Amino acid sequence: MTKGDFKKLFDEHFEQVRSYLFFRSGDTELATDIAQETFLKIWEKQHFIDETRVKGLLFKIANDLFASYYRKEKRSFEFFKHYKPEEKSSTPEEALVFTQMKENYNQALERMPEKQRTVFLMSRVDQLTYNEIAEMVGVSVKAVEKRMKLALNFLRTSLRVNE
Incomplete structure (x- = not known):
């Protein structure tokens, strides 16, 4: 090389x-x-x-x-410790709703199992295909699909509970 x-x-x-x-x-x-x-x-x-x-x-x-x-x-994991997405809202009420939604989402991501969280974020944030994720993580495409399904179910359940 x-x-x-x-x-x-x-x-x-x-x-x-x-x-x-x-x-x-x-x-x-x-x-x-x-x-x-x-x-x-x-x-x-x-x-x-x-x-x-x-x-x-x-x-x-x-x-x-x-x-x-x-x-x-031996450190504990704190996702989005330093990550702060840009907040845009037109009213204080919308800002409050956004802040609450963001907190619920971040808490759900923190509780989500690491393998599911990794696949979910690679797909949604980095917009990688399942094939690309499978190659990067070193698992089959079926395993990526299963992890994504579990991650989405976890978020759906977690965010419904926190409403």
């Missing part, structure tokens, strides 16, 4: 790897750090890489690094 090939690989996949890690961690800085470390590992092992399967390898390494980080640190 030449420097040019590596740069192309980095340019094509860095944002996807970072987004995947953000969906898992809820921390932009951590996601960026682990994504950079993932590409460092790829650079170090470049002689042993099958370039046709490098995308799956990227996500496998990123996943392993993420799991290792949390095993070492």
Whole structure:
């Protein structure tokens, strides 16, 4: 792998790897750090890489690094700790309703099992196809479909209870 090939690989996949890690961690800085470390590992092992399967390898390494980080640190997960979407409303009443809905949604995402949350956010936020998610996460498309179905049912149930 030449420097040019590596740069192309980095340019094509860095944002996807970072987004995947953000969906898992809820921390932009951590996601960026682990994504950079993932590409460092790829650079170090470049002689042993099958370039046709490098995308799956990227996500496998990123996943392993993420799991290792949390095993070492033993931190609790707080999704959207630093994430604040832009709020636009025309009246104070709409702002209150939006704030309540956002809180209920974020609480439901925090309670959602990690595997379901990851697939849900990759699909809805990053707008990835089930095939792309399956490749990144390292599971079958059927597993992605099942996780998405469970995530949607979880949200539907959770948001109905909080109404």
